[in-house]
Amino acid sequence: MATVVTLERPFNFEIGGYADHSTPLVKNCWYVAGTSSEISRDIISRRFLGVDVALYRTLDGRPAAVRNRCPHRSFPLAKGRLDGDILVCGYHGMQFDPSGRCAKMPSMPIVPTNANVRSFPIAERSPLVWIWMGDPDQADETLIPATPWLNSSEFKSVGGTFQLNSDYVSMHENLLDQTHFPFLHPGTVGTPEYARSKLDVRQEGDVIIIDRILKNSPPPGIYGVPTGLMGKPVDRLSEARFVSPGMHVAFAKIVDHEPEQGKPSTYRFNITHLITPETNGRIHYWWFNSRDSKLGDLEVDAFMVKASNQAYTEDVDALEWILQVVEKTQSHSLTSISRRTSRDS
Amino acid sequence: MATVVTLERPFNFEIGGYADHSTPLVKNCWYVAGTSSEISRDIISRRFLGVDVALYRTLDGRPAAVRNRCPHRSFPLAKGRLDGDILVCGYHGMQFDPSGRCAKMPSMPIVPTNANVRSFPIAERSPLVWIWMGDPDQADETLIPATPWLNSSEFKSVGGTFQLNSDYVSMHENLLDQTHFPFLHPGTVGTPEYARSKLDVRQEGDVIIIDRILKNSPPPGIYGVPTGLMGKPVDRLSEARFVSPGMHVAFAKIVDHEPEQGKPSTYRFNITHLITPETNGRIHYWWFNSRDSKLGDLEVDAFMVKASNQAYTEDVDALEWILQVVEKTQSHSLTSISRRTSRDS
Amino acid sequence: MATVVTLERPFNFEIGGYADHSTPLVKNCWYVAGTSSEISRDIISRRFLGVDVALYRTLDGRPAAVRNRCPHRSFPLAKGRLDGDILVCGYHGMQFDPSGRCAKMPSMPIVPTNANVRSFPIAERSPLVWIWMGDPDQADETLIPATPWLNSSEFKSVGGTFQLNSDYVSMHENLLDQTHFPFLHPGTVGTPEYARSKLDVRQEGDVIIIDRILKNSPPPGIYGVPTGLMGKPVDRLSEARFVSPGMHVAFAKIVDHEPEQGKPSTYRFNITHLITPETNGRIHYWWFNSRDSKLGDLEVDAFMVKASNQAYTEDVDALEWILQVVEKTQSHSLTSISRRTSRDS
Structure with a gap:
């Protein structure tokens, strides 16, 4: 069901090197x-x-x-x-x-x-x-990517939007490499253990998928608060999918092996990232966080918006700083000369 | 008496194509x-x-x-x-x-x-x-263009000034092609009939003149209010003169074939547009609206300033938007690749 | 003791012409x-x-x-x-x-x-x-330039900092050519006589030194106020030292040949200018004014800060205006054509 895109040939072979802001x-x-x-x-x-x-x-x-x-x-x-x-x-x-x-x-x-x-x-x-x-x-x-969870009665979605001075390659890298969570997002999605969680990369057609599993570890706030599992060791499974240059989806699953009575043992969070380049240096960005629990709880809605915006603002700041660093380096076509130095006698 | 300028040879022959912002x-x-x-x-x-x-x-x-x-x-x-x-x-x-x-x-x-x-x-x-x-x-x-109406006791002039991010060619085009009046200036100088008024182009030396005649049609506000002829069918004659790259003059005449007693049958409005390029993308612009009626009426002065500024602000906005569109297109030296797409099986 | 730098060969021979903002x-x-x-x-x-x-x-x-x-x-x-x-x-x-x-x-x-x-x-x-x-x-x-007066108990120093859109060459020129004092700084460091004071240029290793002597002339405010010698004819000796691209020092001496009882006959002011280019068009700038009199007088401190900031703000404004003028001229890659003019008959 996933939409797949195929490059005629691997991108790097055509222009050399890794993809970057000039891709x-x-x-x-x-x-x-x-x-x-x-x-x-x-x-x-x-x-x-x-x-x-x-x-x-x-x-x-x-x-x-x-x-x-x-x-x-x-x-x-x-x-x-x-x-x-x-x-x-x-x-x-x-x-x-x-x-x-x-x-x-x-x-x-x-x-x-x-x-x-x-x-x-x-x-x-x-x-x-x-x-x-x-x-x-x-x-x-x-070929339009399917996003049934955004329309399903089994999920409740909240979302938001940014326009940022960055490039779509850096945005996708940021979404794929979750080892930045504990450092850039310590207050929301990152926990110290997450940077070292086991990781597996696979391909389905042209979709690149990174699976991460972190077992028996307390969840970060963005999952702990809506599930009511803050501080309790749970399993956290994440499937990060590079669907196309325009979309990345992360399917997160929190598994509570010893649920309280009447509580579910599994909680799902589907996070949809939609990325549309304006130019090589500016992108439209929409995000949705869809959950399968506490569908009618407006306080959870408000929390998810607040925590998501905090985390994505941290991403946006980081990506904009990086492009500034890269552009400054490129523009610094400064001429300079070397000169021998000697001491005054 | 009009000042005339002569190109050594027709401009388009030298650089090819029509004049535009890069002229x-x-x-x-x-x-x-x-x-x-x-x-x-x-x-x-x-x-x-x-x-x-x-x-x-x-x-x-x-x-x-x-x-x-x-x-x-x-x-x-x-x-x-x-x-x-x-x-x-x-x-x-x-x-x-x-x-x-x-x-x-x-x-x-x-x-x-x-x-x-x-x-x-x-x-x-x-x-x-x-x-x-x-x-x-x-x-x-x-060779300095004569503007006797700006100094004559037979006319009362009001005026104003703008600096705008546009080019002198677009400004002159805007002044010469009055078919935009009903669309860009519906509240002041445009009436629905005007776009289809009869038009005649002639040349006096190097001055290009466009005559327009619209007979038996109610005048727009900018002429109707100061003449007191709003809603009354009149003849409207307009002579738009491209005098030089620095100046355009429009001589408008409103003819009332059945004037009320003691009222004139003809009203003249001389509109002077003075255009001085700062660069290819920014111009100084001064305008004057000179009328031969109600010379001492300060309320008419105030109306003419207000209506003129409204119309010219609409022009300025339009011209700035157009240059933005043109410059965006030129700067969009975006590299992009095509890619075959296929469906996931 | 002064630090000296040696160019491998004279700069102008390498790129031709005088140093400027593109040096x-x-x-x-x-x-x-x-x-x-x-x-x-x-x-x-x-x-x-x-x-x-x-x-x-x-x-x-x-x-x-x-x-x-x-x-x-x-x-x-x-x-x-x-x-x-x-x-x-x-x-x-x-x-x-x-x-x-x-x-x-x-x-x-x-x-x-x-x-x-x-x-x-x-x-x-x-x-x-x-x-x-x-x-x-x-x-x-x-090779680090020595600035012992900034650490000595014989001097009291005040200072400040600017970031300005200029180039280090123009900044050094401004510091070396003190004939601008009466025109750019009439209220602080300039007096009418100063532009015509005798001047001597010499070289110590790679340090360029300009000596100026103005005898028997009332001091400007920046020296007259802290010494209490406003209006009194004194000798003013100035040694302006181009130490390196990063530093200029001016040693000023005010000599009162008829000091009041208990007052010194000589007052020293060491002015340290520290210039660090960010790019060819922007520089960090720090200044210090060190004096050997009224070391504990906080009112003199405040006066020296105020008068120095006034003078250096005048310098900063002038240098920024100059770079704007230079850059506007360079960017004015305007195409233009000549055209014969004729009079209308």
Whole structure:
């Protein structure tokens, strides 16, 4: 069921070395354009893979995406207005349908046939809206990663969003290498034992999966508080899945071998990370934390939001600092000369 | 009487394609440096065609313009002070007369003969001060565009100024193509009928003129309110004149074929647009709206300022958005790779 | 005793022309990294010659300096924490000793032998801490410029610090060419007579020294107020010493040939300027003003701080304006065309 992407050939062979902030963006991939509630009848603009896109909904509620640049005089179409399903440019009133076809040019008696704006494949999988910035012929909607837990009555999800000055490669590295938990997130997801937990890497198609097991160890706050198991030794199983350049999912399981009466022995937390590059140095980031216990407990909701935002803010800060360090080094094209030194006599 | 400029050969032939934000700046042309009231005994600095200029008045009131950079240690001369007609650098006290000739170097017994600062031809045609940034030998003051309505007792003028991140080509396009009026300025100068009004393009020397006639149609607010003709069908004649890269003038005429007793049948509005590029991406912009009716009516003055500023702010916003769109596209030197996608089995 | 530096060959011969803001930074030189009180157990980061450095003290109080970039994932080490003398990276907990050697990698059973961070020679000469950014093998501590007056009971010193957008060459020029005093600092260190005072240039090893003598002239406020000699003609002797790219010292002497009873006939003021380039366009700057009179007078302390900060703020403003002027000119890669003009007939 997982969506898989295949590079024509291993990436490193093409450009040499490891992936980093200068690694090319991957266009033929579904990325999250926004949450369902972010896209409405009020046109918004967002930048995806270097391209500004105007996002809105048609009268029947379907999301639509066209390039945020009128082909006439480059006016940003998101500053225009909707007339039914027609997007009207705010400068000279040129009109476009959701496919990007020009429907009318007010100052001309005929409709120009080649003054169209590029549209993008877009599809809703509530609570997410996905966009395809690559070759439209390859935009197969069955490749959209499935996230059934975000819509299931068995789970309760909370979420949030960031825009950060980082690159998608560093973001994925951060999500895959959980040995940073005890150091960057000591107050939420990290415990001292976690850095040394057993780890196993495997591949399912093109999905890279890292399994970690930490047995008989008290859980960190983000799992301990909602389960009521703070301080109690439990088993913690984590399955971190690199699904595509646009998505990472972590399935965490807390197993209590001696549950109190009436309490479950297993608690599941599915953490969904959605990563959409604006450019090589800036990314949209949405996160969801879905749990299968205390579904109706609003205090647990509030705790999960607070603890998650604390941990992800720590990640965001770290990733932004790192890009600053890397960019400073690159920009330091300083000329300098060496000089012999001697002592005054 | 109109001032005319001649390109040696048609511009597009030289660099290919249409003019746009990267079109070279035209140096051999009179540009407005400021209004008469902006230039005083307090030295100010402004950037024209990429060059910083220090502007001030001599004791007898004549405007003076020299490069805002001391030839000695590059100190900005506008940060210095005036000693009579002598501009004294604020760093080492070097002195320059209004022609840019060094008059004294305090720490030297003799005056250096070749440490001069460049001066620029400058001339006042109240309420405007014009500067010539090109070859001084070609700075013929008779080429300064005439604006008699700004000084005539037959007209009352109001005006304002903007500095905007745009280019002079987009600004002129905006002024020449009035089909944007109903869409960008529905509340002030645009009416639905105007986009389809009859239009005629002609040339007088090097001045490009676009005539538009819209007959028997209610005027927009900016003409309807000061004439008291809101809602009444009138004829609207507009003559938009591209005078030079530094100036555009629009002569509008409202004709009321059935005037009330004692009211005029014709109302004239001369709109003067003065455009001075700072760089290819930033321009100084001054506007004046001159009318031949209700000359002493301060309420009409206030309305004209308010409505004009509303319309020109809409223009400024649009032009800045467009340059952002264009520059974003140019900077998006994003590397990206395509990738085949396949479904997981 | 003075420290001297020798260029392998005269600088101008290598790159042509005079030194300016684009002159290469000199790496093999001791620069001030901070004052003794700025460097503590709280890690700070500063940029020296284009390289970010993390600065801290070990448990026994010695200053330490390592590159502010973890060799693992480029996290800024100054955002980590100290565990005794060990610097712990805030991302994955990698540990480094003050020499930059990796002491531990928490998620690995063995310590990697080649994952070290660069450290820099650093030495304290209270109240200054000096760093060497060049070839470590040449970091001879005996080359650190001596500043005994900053530690002597015969002097009382006050000081301050700036970070400014300028280059070290312009800063040194400003300090060497005191003819700007009457124009840029009329309220503090400049008097009208000073621009024309006799001047003598000499060389001691590689130290360039400019002697100025102004006889029988009232002192400026910065010397007149603390000596109580405002308005009284005195001799003013100044020895401006270009010690190295990182340091300039001015020894000023005020001689009162007719001292009041019980008053000294000579007053000394040693002014220490410490200049550390961050880049070619930004510098750290520390100043100290040391006097040999009224050592315990707190009002004189306060006056010296106020007057010095006023004068050095004037210098800082001037130097920043100059770099802006220079950079604007360089960036003004504006294309422009000439055009013939003709008059309309």
